[in-house]
Amino acid sequence: MDSPREERDAPPFVGSRDLLDASSDAAAVLSSEGVVLGWTPGAEALLGCPAAEVVGRPATRLLAMRVDPARAAGVAERCRSGMGWSGLVPVRHRDGRTLDVDLRVSAAFRIEGHECFLLSGRERRPQWAMGQSVLDGFLTRSPIGMAVLDPELRYVWLNDTLERFGGVPREQRLGHRLSELLPGLQATTIEGLMRKVLATREPVTEYEYLGWSWADPRRQRAFSTSFFPLVDAGDSVTGVCYMVADVTERWNARQRLSLVNESATRIGTTLDVLRTAQELADFAVPRFADFVVVDLLEPVLSTEDHGTWLGDSPQAPAGPVMRRAALRSVRDGSPEALAHIGDPVDFLPPAHGIDLLINGEPVLIPELDPQDALWLAEQPERTARISEFGLHSLISVPMRARRTALGLTTFARSLNPVSFQPDDVLLAEELVARAAVCVDNARRYTREHRAAVTLQRSLLPQALTGGTALEVASSYLPADASDGVGGDWFDVIPLSGARVGLVVGDVVGHGLAAAASMGRLRTAVQTLADMELPPDELLAHLDDLVLRLGDEESGSAVPRDSTATFVGATCLYAVYDPVTRRCSMARAGHPPPVVVAPDGRAWFAELPAGPPLGLGGMAFEATEIELAENSLLGLYTDGLIEGADQDVERGMARLRAALADPGADLATLCTATVQQLVPVPQSDDIALLLTRTHALGADHVVSWDVPVDPAAVADLRARAARQVAEWGYDELAVTTELIVSELVTNAIRYAEPPIRLRLLRDSRLTCEVADASSTAPRLRHARNTDEGGRGLFLVAQLAHRWGARHTGEGKIIWAEQEIPSDRSGRG
Known part of the structure; x- marks a missing residue:
């Protein structure tokens, strides 16, 4: 070859530092005659020539220079001696370009007896030199x-x-x-x-x-x-x-993200409006600001629904009526503030109006100038505080959530010399937005909770009376705000024959839906009790009603997982008869009543539990017990006995111990028992109904057997009139005679013996006729041409109320008369 541009001695396959990495080098194998025997993909990539075009042909056709035979022979001899050779050789690319290649030739070696040389190289590219x-x-x-x-x-x-x-x-x-x-x-x-x-x-x-x-x-x-x-x-x-x-911007962005993440766990921990606002102020000082105030519109604090109050609202208030909801400063006592928590405030940064609260953007004042003429004119007292305490930068952010204006939050800096920047506004907006959702949640929940409590209290009996049969006291304590009001209720229902119905129940769930369901059940129980149904039959009808309500709601547009769906209830119903001192009761998944004898012995009545209302398919069983006069009977809901330890048996033992003093004033005992047993925290409603039993003595009840003879009616009528006169109710004697005459005559004509007439003097005067027939009479309105049929119509006109109830032996027809108020207390 002609003189190469660079030549140096090198041992086989060893050269400069670049030779150590030959992974991307072009390589070929040449015979001693200069014919290409082998061609690698690297060689093809370097020169663009596939192996089919190169192998078997002379290598000189790839060079971009004339080959000097003497020089080529010298290189061959050098390689045969084991020295190897390297240098810069120009080669021709398939597209005609000339490339400078750092070429290395190995020492000679043999393949199948033929002398060969390995050539490897890479393109030399110009290197940039930095001056x-x-x-x-x-x-x-x-x-x-x-x-x-x-x-x-x-x-x-x-x-x-x-x-x-x-x-x-x-x-x-x-x-x-x-x-x-x-x-x-x-x-x-x-x-x-x-x-x-x-x-x-x-x-x-x-x-x-x-x-x-x-x-x-x-x-x-x-x-x-x-x-x-x-x-x-x-x-x-x-x-x-x-x-x-x-890296200030990166650092600040990271700090802002950290603050936002932390605020999610520090703001809105309770469902209380004022507490949530204070959590916002406490969190921002001193992390973000030196002084923070949260001012909320009065309807927000009062939990009233004040509409949307946004820019597209057709009606907007003439001016913001706000109160200070939260306050925090790096200085003790927050001396920067003109108004404190609960005080009315009217602060809006000049020159902004109520539009700032409705649809305005946050206000940023990087450099707060106490000499600003607008501030001096609109906020002179606050301007003086700004100057006194060195407040130099301010951000005011409207607090809005769910298209509802809630108030205004203001951040200020004084001891921190760094002014607020536009990026700080983004952080302030995020903090206030999170707090606004929590405030709105608290406002909505508080409003619903109050409505539920109001509804439930309106549905509960406003005044309980057990007549002369029972002394009654009750206590109801709604659940804590964290869980909401439930569906507990109780009732005392006057029945015929001086008897009294007692009921206590608990609807599953909390909130308005539970309170509304409770009202429906209470009305249903009163209606069924007025039909004189025994406890087990009453619960069976009530169970059918709950099933029907559940089917109606599940088949309507109300989602199955909605809180409005009626899902069930427990109930206990008891009937106390002061004449016999016997109490018949049945329960549907409800805790048993507690009984305290006059001597202080306490126990829980043993009666079948029965399934909760709404399950269906199972029967209810009634149990009858006899109560000594002045016994204490307590009906309650499970919230009273569950306790903080959730141990019902221990809770029942605590209840039994709390009622161990049967001689105590009933109202005082009821209140003290609830206060003593209420768990902390209270997660469910608590209801307690206490009654002290009385008995109607012989001077309040008289009865006579009725012969099956129409002639006996006159004698029974006279006896009844004399008895009423003896009790001092002379003005009721005539009406009593008429009622006795009609009821006894009907029994003799249509009923089965034995027949018995009874008069009871309680809060009302009751006349009862019992017989062995199960057929109840029906009130009919006689026509002018009818000979009869006016008996029961006459009784209904003379009596305060009348009715019929079935017994194990037959039925009882009864009629009540009001006792004159000045005579009702005579004994």
Whole structure:
């Protein structure tokens, strides 16, 4: 070959540092005659010639130069001697271009007895050379601050960027240490890191810290610094180099994100409007501001529904009526504030009106000037406080949620010298938006809770009376605000024959739906009780009603998982008869009643549990017990006995112990028992109904057997009139005679013996006729031409009320008369 551009000795396959990586080299195998025997993909990629076009042909056709035979022979001889050869050779690409290739030829070797040579090479590309002026410009004008310090940590060199970061001129830095120049820039910590680098020779990268710059002393900056040891040719550490980048924006963004994430766990921990507003103020001070006030519109604090109050609302209030809901300052007592919590406020940053609350954007005042004429005119007292306490920057953010204006939150800085920036407005908006949703949730929940409690209390009996048969006391305690009102209820229902019906129940769930369901069940129980049904039959009818209600709601548009769906209830119904002192009761999945004898012995009545209402398919069983006079009977809901430990048996034992003093005043005992047993926290409604039994003595009840003879009616009528007169109710004698005459006559004509007449003197005068027939009479309106049929119609006109009830032996027809108020207390 002609003289190559570069030639050097090299052992086989060994050369410069580049030879160590031949993974991408082009390679070919040549015979001693210069014919290509092998062609690699790398060679094809380099010259663009596939193996089919090259193998078996002379290699000289690939060269872009004339081959000197003598020179080629010399290279061959060199390679046969085991030395190898390398040099720069121009070759021709398939597209006609000329490429300069660093070519290496291996020592000769043999394949199947033929002498061969391995050629490998790569294209030589021009290398960019950096001049000293370019390097100097990079070092001095780089956006990254750089410095070189000697082993004593004194400045030897620094670039312009670092000089600008610190605000200290280069001349003052050279020859001095960082701690001597910038003591407020964590100098001690930074010098400690540099000593560590000098000692260990290990670099420290991306150490971030906050500091103040002399160039901008009012704004704190964040820096990221990396430290590297400087090592000379003799492997000695001659100093340390560090590089500094201003990462203030990244640092602030990270801090803002951290604050937003933390606010999610610190704001809105309760369903209380004022508490949520205070949590916002407490969280922002001092993390974000030095002084924070939260002012809410009065309807928000009163939980009234004040509409949307947004820009598209056809009606908007003439002016904001707000009250201070929360307040927090870095100074004790918040002396910056003109108004305190609960006080009315009218603050809106000048020159903004109510539109700011409805659809306005946050207000940013980076530099708050107390001499501003507009502030002096509209907010003179606040301007004085601004000047007195050095409030220099302000952000006011309208608080809105779900298209509802709630109020205004204002952030201010005084001790913190850094003014609010536009990025701070984004953070303030995020904090206020989160708090606004929580405030609105609390407002809506409180309003619903109050409505549910009001509804439930209106559905509960306003005044309970057990007549002369029972002394009654009750207590109802709604659930805590965290769970809402439930569906507990109780009732005392006057029945015929001086009897009294007692009921207590608990609807599954909480809130308005449970309260409404409770009202429906209470009405149903009163209606069924008025039909004189025994306890087990009453619960069976009530169970059918709950099933029907559930089927109606599940088949309607109400989702199955809606809180409005009727899902079931428990109930206990009892009937006490003061004449026999017997109490018949049945329950549907409800706790059994507690009984306390006059001597203080307490136990729980044993009666079948029965399934909860709404399950269907199972029967209810009634149990009858006899109660001594002045016995205590307690009906309650499970919230009273579950307790904080959720142990029902222990709760029942506590209830039994709390009622162990049967002689105590009933109302006082009821209140004290609830206060003693209420769990903390209270997760369910609590209802307790206490009754003390009385008996009707012989002077209040008389009865006569009725012969099956129409002639006996006159005698029974006369006896009844005389008895009523003896009781002092002479004005009721005539009506009593008429009622007795009609009821006894009907029994003799249509009923089965034995027949018995009974008069009871209680809060009303009751006349009862019992017989062995199960057929109940029906009220008919007789026509003018009818001979009869006016008996029961006459009874209905004379009596306060009348009816029929079935017994195990037949039925009883009864009629009640009102006793004159001035005679009702006679005994």
